[in-house]
Amino acid sequence: MRNFMRRSVFFLPTLKENPAEAQIVSHRLMLRAGMIRQHAAGIYNWLPLGLRVLRKVERIVREEQDAAGAQEILMPTVQSAELWRESGRYEDYGKEMLRITDRHERDMLYGPTHEEVVTDIFRQNIKTYRDLPKMLYQIHWKFRDEVRPRFGVMRGREFLMKDNYSFDLDFAGARRSYNRMFVAYLRTFARLGLKAIPMRADAGPIGGDLSHEFIILAETGESGVFCHKGLLEMTVPSNVDYEGDLQLLVDEWTSLYAATDEKHDPGSAEVTEIADELVSARGIEIGHIFYFGTKYSKAMNAVVTGPGGEPVTVEMGSYGIGVSRLVGGIIEASHDDAGIIWPESVAPFKVGLINLKVGDATTDRMSEALYITLRKAGVEVLYDDRDERAGAKFADMDLIGLPWQLIVGPKGVARGVVELKNRATGQREEISVDAALSRLGA
RNA sequence: CGGGGUGUAGCUCAGCCUGGUAGAGCGCUAGCUUUGGGAGCUAGAAGCCGGAGGUUCGAAUCCUCUCGCCCCGACCA
Structure with a gap:
């Protein structure tokens, strides 16, 4: 089974602070x-x-x-200027058009349209x-x-x-x-x-x-x-x-x-x-x-x-x-x-699976099982299996905005439940593993 | 293209005015402790201070030029 949907492997460089270059x-x-x-x-x-x-x-x-x-x-991305001369737009288009000359001194352009x-x-x-x-x-x-x-x-x-x-x-x-x-x-x-x-x-x-x-x-x-x-x-x-x-x-x-x-x-x-x-x-x-x-x-x-x-x-x-x-x-x-907050139709993954206590045998086992089951069912899941603090994982998961967060913690697992959080509404509920899986379409 | 601003560690920034050879927080590495909403301590690694000239005994700091990036305006999927 491909493993790149594990957070420990997936290339996902998140930033805690706002880069200065970005305004909106x-x-x-x-x-x-x-x-x-x-x-x-x-x-x-x-x-x-x-x-x-x-x-x-x-x-x-x-x-x-x-x-x-x-x-x-x-x-093509790179076009010949000839056609543009024919339509009359080569002269009209102005500096918005990126003009290129090839090795034979032919006029080319990178297509703006x-x-x-x-x-x-x-x-x-x-x-x-x-x-x-x-x-x-x-x-x-x-x-x-x-x-x-x-x-x-x-x-x-x-x-x-x-x-x-x-x-x-x-x-x-x-x-x-x-x-x-x-x-x-x-x-x-x-x-x-x-x-x-x-x-x-x-x-x-x-x-x-x-x-x-x-x-x-x-x-x-x-x-x-x-x-x-x-x-x-x-x-x-x-x-x-x-x-x-x-x-x-x-x-x-x-x-x-x-x-x-x-x-x-x-x-x-x-x-x-x-x-x-x-x-x-x-x-x-x-x-x-x-x-x-x-x-x-x-x-x-x-x-x-x-x-x-x-x-x-x-x-x-x-x-x-x-x-x-x-x-x-x-x-x-x-x-x-x-x-x-991604609409489900374009979300990069449908579910973010959070293992709250990596290293704990029961949460590890439960998380792995959920990951594999979801994957087999064709549900797109990003599994946060990193050894990070709970807060960091929650914050990261909220940031990337997957529609559902499936949270596996030691207390819940002991009672046979996991937590399902809806990113859009913020609503979270403790439900059984089977109920969670069926809710997520697995 | 006009106007304004800004380039210092991966990120956010201090230091510049008043020159003396580089700092913080976060992140990163290692260890210990922690463990349900971005932890604590200890020890580390990390920067040709955007670039080129100049002034000076000495430049991140002063001067000139240049490049990048951001914002406001005029233009556009």
């Missing part, structure tokens, strides 16, 4: 909980605990993308309307040379992002694709334990109403947001037929007022009418969906043959989720003074 709570907790270490400004190493969370977020995002009919691909590359893939391989619609996505690292990276992984220069690109024959199709992603986002964020609110966003020169930012409310949010309080009560349907008409569902979620401060107009009738129901808060943008029509397909000649044999420039949209940012965002939304 998620950044502090990620450093203290041994999830990440900074490599350079806005660039991070992910340690085992952090990587486990990142992978879980990624998996949920992937499952929901697949469910919505998108297909996963993987594009992938519209050009995906459009190139599309135009080379899809020639007929019969192959539409298509949604292609990837989960990959991007780099934007932000002037001022901050807030840990919430605003890094290198970040993991899910980016999806839709291709449709006409606007009606593009709207269907947009709606699919809209709903997929609602479901994704709900599964991550987040209350995400779609807010109308600036559609830029394209105009129209097909641009939404998905925002979670948090005191440390970067932007001010305003929304009807009814949005906070809305629930996400558990079953969605992506082949059906999603417009009603999208309408339901967009009928109530919600806007970031750049789009918010306090004097508008729309706002004054609902003054009593208006919530003003801070928010973190965790996703953005965007219809941009033929901006790239036109510039790059992404054309298919239509039903009547005519050439049709395809309609596109792009849909991003900040996967690494979400890890920080989830912590911002779910923590207390003692540390992180």
Whole structure:
């Protein structure tokens, strides 16, 4: 049996004190909980605990993308400047783009986004309307040379992002694709334990109403947001037929007022009418969906043959989720003074097993038995088998925020009970070993 | 990119003003005692004081330049 889920083996460098470099709570907790270490400004190493969370977020995002009919691909991190010259963005993008020259003096860049590359893939391989619609996505690292990276992984220069690109024959199709992603986002964020609110966003020169930012409310949010309080009560349907008409569902979620401060107009009738129901808060943008029509397909000649044999420039949209940012965002939304409180869906382990008296034959035997039983049942468990004081183990376990703590102490074992603590509620109860195991799904 | 701050042990920081060759707490190692919410005692290991120049008999300390990091603002998943 693999043993690395023993605390004595697992690489988990927790910190008792707050590193000076970290200002906001998620950044502090990620450093203290041994999830990440900074490599350079806005660039991070992910340690085992952090990587486990990142992978879980990624998996949920992937499952929901697949469910919505998108297909996963993987594009390069380093791109040729050629395509960007074609779209006109090589000059426009500015210093945020990390530009590289290879040994042959060719202009390359580390991709800040992938519209050009995906459009190139599309135009080379899809020639007929019969192959539409298509949604292609990837989960990959991007780099934007932000002037001022901050807030840990919430605003890094290198970040993991899910980016999806839709291709449709006409606007009606593009709207269907947009709606699919809209709903997929609602479901994704709900599964991550987040209350995400779609807010109308600036559609830029394209105009129209097909641009939404998905925002979670948090005191440390970067932007001010305003929304009807009814949005906070809305629930996400558990079953969605992506082949059906999603417009009603999208309408339901967009009928109530919600806007970031750049789009918010306090004097508008729309706002004054609902003054009593208006919530003003801070928010973190965790996703953005965007219809941009033929901006790239036109510039790059992404054309298919239509039903009547005519050439049709395809309609596109792009849909991003900040996967690494979400890890920080989830912590911002779910923590207390003692540390992180993971939603079970993304927790690095489900259970933290604490042996309160290492070296005591009975607690050792009981703890080992619980560890093995849980492992065999497929329950993710981190077993604190270190010879540390009880207080240190409790504090550490609270810090890393596993949903359940299973506490094995000599007094309890003598009476045939163990203690089960819920990290979120703080509630703890003494129950029999069998009851504890069944509660934990073993 | 403008403004501000800060780099001294793994972490948090003192020392700098008033130059004399490096300290504390936590962490780490060993031993003893402890053992249900980050223990106590003893003994240790650990720092080219961010880097480069300069002033000086002598620089962590003064001067110049440089690099990193953090914060506020303008920009963004």
